[in-house]
Amino acid sequence: MAHIKAANGRMPNSKEVAALANVSQATVSRVFSGQTNIREKTRKRVLEAAETLGYRPNAMARGLTLNRSNLIAIVTIDVVNPHYNAMVNKVADRIQYMGREPLFFVSSKEKNLDEILSQVLQYRVDAIIVLSAAISSQMAAECEKIQIPVVVFNKYTVNKNIMTVCSDNVQAGWLAANYLYEKGHRSFAFIGSDTFLGTSKDRLRGFTDCLNENGIEDCIVRMVPYTYEDGRKAMEAILKDAGKPEAVFCAGDMLAFGAMDFCKNVYDLKIPADIAIMGFDNIDAASWDPYFLTTFEQQIDKMLDTTFDYLDKKLNGEPASEGVQLFECKIIERSSV
Amino acid sequence: MAHIKAANGRMPNSKEVAALANVSQATVSRVFSGQTNIREKTRKRVLEAAETLGYRPNAMARGLTLNRSNLIAIVTIDVVNPHYNAMVNKVADRIQYMGREPLFFVSSKEKNLDEILSQVLQYRVDAIIVLSAAISSQMAAECEKIQIPVVVFNKYTVNKNIMTVCSDNVQAGWLAANYLYEKGHRSFAFIGSDTFLGTSKDRLRGFTDCLNENGIEDCIVRMVPYTYEDGRKAMEAILKDAGKPEAVFCAGDMLAFGAMDFCKNVYDLKIPADIAIMGFDNIDAASWDPYFLTTFEQQIDKMLDTTFDYLDKKLNGEPASEGVQLFECKIIERSSV
DNA sequence: AAATGAAATGAATACGATATCATTATAATA
DNA sequence: TATTATAATGATATCGTATTCATTTCATTT
Numbered sequence: 001m002a003h004i005k006a007a008n009g010r011m012p013n014s015k016e017v018a019a020l021a022n023v024s025q026a027t028v029s030r031v032f033s034g035q036t037n038i039r040e041k042t043r044k045r046v047l048e049a050a051e052t053l054g055y056r057p058n059a060m061a062r063g064l065t066l067n068r069s070n071l072i073a074i075v076t077i078d079v080v081n082p083h084y085n086a087m088v089n090k091v092a093d094r095i096q097y098m099g100r101e102p103l104f105f106v107s108s109k110e111k112n113l114d115e116i117l118s119q120v121l122q123y124r125v126d127a128i129i130v131l132s133a134a135i136s137s138q139m140a141a142e143c144e145k146i147q148i149p150v151v152v153f154n155k156y157t158v159n160k161n162i163m164t165v166c167s168d169n170v171q172a173g174w175l176a177a178n179y180l181y182e183k184g185h186r187s188f189a190f191i192g193s194d195t196f197l198g199t200s201k202d203r204l205r206g207f208t209d210c211l212n213e214n215g216i217e218d219c220i221v222r223m224v225p226y227t228y229e230d231g232r233k234a235m236e237a238i239l240k241d242a243g244k245p246e247a248v249f250c251a252g253d254m255l256a257f258g259a260m261d262f263c264k265n266v267y268d269l270k271i272p273a274d275i276a277i278m279g280f281d282n283i284d285a286a287s288w289d290p291y292f293l294t295t296f297e298q299q300i301d302k303m304l305d306t307t308f309d310y311l312d313k314k315l316n317g318e319p320a321s322e323g324v325q326l327f328e329c330k331i332i333e334r335s336s337v
Numbered sequence: 338m339a340h341i342k343a344a345n346g347r348m349p350n351s352k353e354v355a356a357l358a359n360v361s362q363a364t365v366s367r368v369f370s371g372q373t374n375i376r377e378k379t380r381k382r383v384l385e386a387a388e389t390l391g392y393r394p395n396a397m398a399r400g401l402t403l404n405r406s407n408l409i410a411i412v413t414i415d416v417v418n419p420h421y422n423a424m425v426n427k428v429a430d431r432i433q434y435m436g437r438e439p440l441f442f443v444s445s446k447e448k449n450l451d452e453i454l455s456q457v458l459q460y461r462v463d464a465i466i467v468l469s470a471a472i473s474s475q476m477a478a479e480c481e482k483i484q485i486p487v488v489v490f491n492k493y494t495v496n497k498n499i500m501t502v503c504s505d506n507v508q509a510g511w512l513a514a515n516y517l518y519e520k521g522h523r524s525f526a527f528i529g530s531d532t533f534l535g536t537s538k539d540r541l542r543g544f545t546d547c548l549n550e551n552g553i554e555d556c557i558v559r560m561v562p563y564t565y566e567d568g569r570k571a572m573e574a575i576l577k578d579a580g581k582p583e584a585v586f587c588a589g590d591m592l593a594f595g596a597m598d599f600c601k602n603v604y605d606l607k608i609p610a611d612i613a614i615m616g617f618d619n620i621d622a623a624s625w626d627p628y629f630l631t632t633f634e635q636q637i638d639k640m641l642d643t644t645f646d647y648l649d650k651k652l653n654g655e656p657a658s659e660g661v662q663l664f665e666c667k668i669i670e671r672s673s674v
Numbered sequence: 675a676a677a678t679g680a681a682a683t684g685a686a687t688a689c690g691a692t693a694t695c696a697t698t699a700t701a702a703t704a
Numbered sequence: 705t706a707t708t709a710t711a712a713t714g715a716t717a718t719c720g721t722a723t724t725c726a727t728t729t730c731a732t733t734t
Contacts (some may be wrong), residue, residue: 012485013460013721014721015720024684026684026685026722027682027683027684028724029723032721037682037683039730042682057459057720058463059460059721060401060461060720061397061401061721064398064401064688065688065723066721069397071440080419080621082417085417089415089422096443101441101460103408103441104429106429118393124397145346153614176732228625261627264626284417284564285565290628321728350690351690360713362691362716363713364713365691366691366693367692369691370692374711374712374713375712379712394690395690397689397690397692398689399691399692400691401692402720406721673675
């Protein structure tokens with residue numbers, strides 16, 4: 001069925017469809033914007049003409065008149081992290097599920113977030129979801145002014161006026177220490193990631209808080225980037241400089257894998273007999289044979305529910321309250337502790 | 338610095354900026370579209386006014402007049418696969434690097450590709466990059482008609498008129514068999530993924546071709562989804578049903594990991610002494626201690642170069658030839674063979 | 675068949691930018 | 705200073721849709 005007749009490398013517009021269907025442009029518009037007051041006969045004629053010409057409504061023109069783009073911006077950071085990537089995918093899925101399209105913005109070291117948001121705003125997106133990055137209060141104010149809802153996901157922001165959906169990292173850190181302490185460990189190390197610095201710091205704070213409560217003041221701390229290699233190196237540094245701790249808490253499974261492999265294969269330590277290791281995120285590989293890592297699981301789906309409930313309300317003009325929503329992380333017990 | 342004065346939840350437009358700066362709207366437009374013929378004094382005045390009002394050009398209005406959106410669509414499939422995710426990230430990066438924005442479309446089982454492309458076209462994207470999915474020739478024809486360049490990445494398509502950038506999977510399969518044969522192996526199995534069925538089939542074809550050339554007719558074949566678990570199960574089935582082959586070629590590292598772990602931990606086989614295993618993609622984990630997997634590396638960066646060279650040319654109106662571009666895969670030798 | 679109200683359609687305009695063409699200001703030359 | 709040539713700016717049409725308001729068509733009732 002050769003249904004393409006667009007003349008000159010341009011897509012046909014509603015006017016041309018109207019001409020072919022012998023109706024006004026307004027009628028075509030009504031058919032495609034799902035209005036009800038259209039005679040069935042007319043609607044059919046219009047749809048046929050559109051099919052013949054290969055017509056598709058122009059989203060930009062529509063956006064211009066409606067003053068909304070049907071786009072939702074996802075602002076991410078540039079990092080290879082299975083857990084993070086999976087999260088991004090889920091967010092994109094949800095956006096599509098609500099009938100909108102995800103517009104992607106990756107913030108690198110060069111471009112700071114404000115610069116990027118400035119770009120984002122050019123597209124008159126319906127909403128903005130920022131993953132693991134901090135938004136300036138100035139930019140937040142601007143978004144509020146022009147009524148673009150913003151959700152900051154997985155990054156604790158102080159601003160009371162924007163929606164923040166985040167795991168309770170401080171609590172998780174505390175739980176980790178508590179769990180390890182109760183298992184009988186008395187000397188500790190922490191490997192965090194400066195790629196997710198805020199998150200790592202929170203986890204570390206909860207971790208040391210709990211240790212302090214139990215009268216333990218010392219905790220070896222290494223902050224490194226976020227790769228397997230970094231986990232190995234951090235572990236090496238810990239073992240060399242400070243001697244073997246009884247338990248290591250890693251703010252990321254990949255770091256934990258590196259640490260585990262280094263302990264096992266270089267220092268010939270048995271896990272958990274000689275040293276206990278705990279991770280974070282529960283990525284797929286955490287349940288694989290060589291690791292079977294005790295780790296934390298974030299309630300991503302619940303967090304997404306909250307995020308999109310909020311956005312749905314906001315985008316429908318219903319009231320919705322901002323503020324920080326914290327979600328508990330759960331320990332997944334395996335055999336590395 | 339309170340620089341936001343947008344009145345009523347609407348962003349200011351160029352007219353308002355013009356009024357404040359005492360120039361015509363056209364002049365504001367010229368300043369923001371980077372024209373040169375503007376007196377420095379005027380430009381400064383305009384920029385100040387814009388800053389005061391928090392003005393940002395409306396990308397939809399601009400797109401409407403220019404008849405291009407500055408958006409490039411990335412059409413992906415919904416799958417958790419580190420290698421695939423990394424690829425998607427890289428594509429997004431490149432799009433941003435060329436000054437455009439990536440618009441995401443995830444094609445699931447429910448929505449077929451044509452339906453999605455129909456959506457895509459509404460946004461009048463400048464170009465479309467389809468990852469690991471097949472585009473119908475009808476849709477390809479339509480895109481060509483309206484002059485939207487399309488690149489199909491990592492999925493072999495027959496259509497001669499659209500640009501296809503793909504690893505040479507048949508050759509890679511052949512190379513795998515050849516490599517294993519030369520290492521002395523004489524009985525083989527293949528684990529492929531029906532998530533990436535076309536790719537797997539090509540690799541299998543090359544694999545068996547080479548085996549046949551060496552007088553080997555038998556090859557156990559399992560096609561499964563794409564997870565670690567699937568790799569385990571496939572391996573289990575192979576060992577149970579067909580007995581232990583000397584070498585297994587997996588069309589994906591995750592499958593290989595599952596297969597390896599099953600061999601090691603359930604059947605107590607030594608790798609590579611008892612059984613050789615070869616993977617595909619060279620994801621990060623392939624170089625980790627527990628696996629150290631011999632695998633293939635795709636020349637993603639070169640493929641992206643080709644992709645974006647093509648797009649750059651097309652988008653600048655320069656001639657560029659379509660067709661299939663195949664890229665060799667390289668064996669990364671480690672210790673699983 | 676005429677009158678009435680509701681439903682369907684058309685005409686005109688707004689949305690916010692770019693680009694063309696006309697006009698004015700500026701600089702360069704005689 | 706008068707005369708050009710050129711640079712800078714302004715006025716206006718245009719892009720493709722949605723929407724308001726006016727008008728026509730249709731079905732229903734009398």
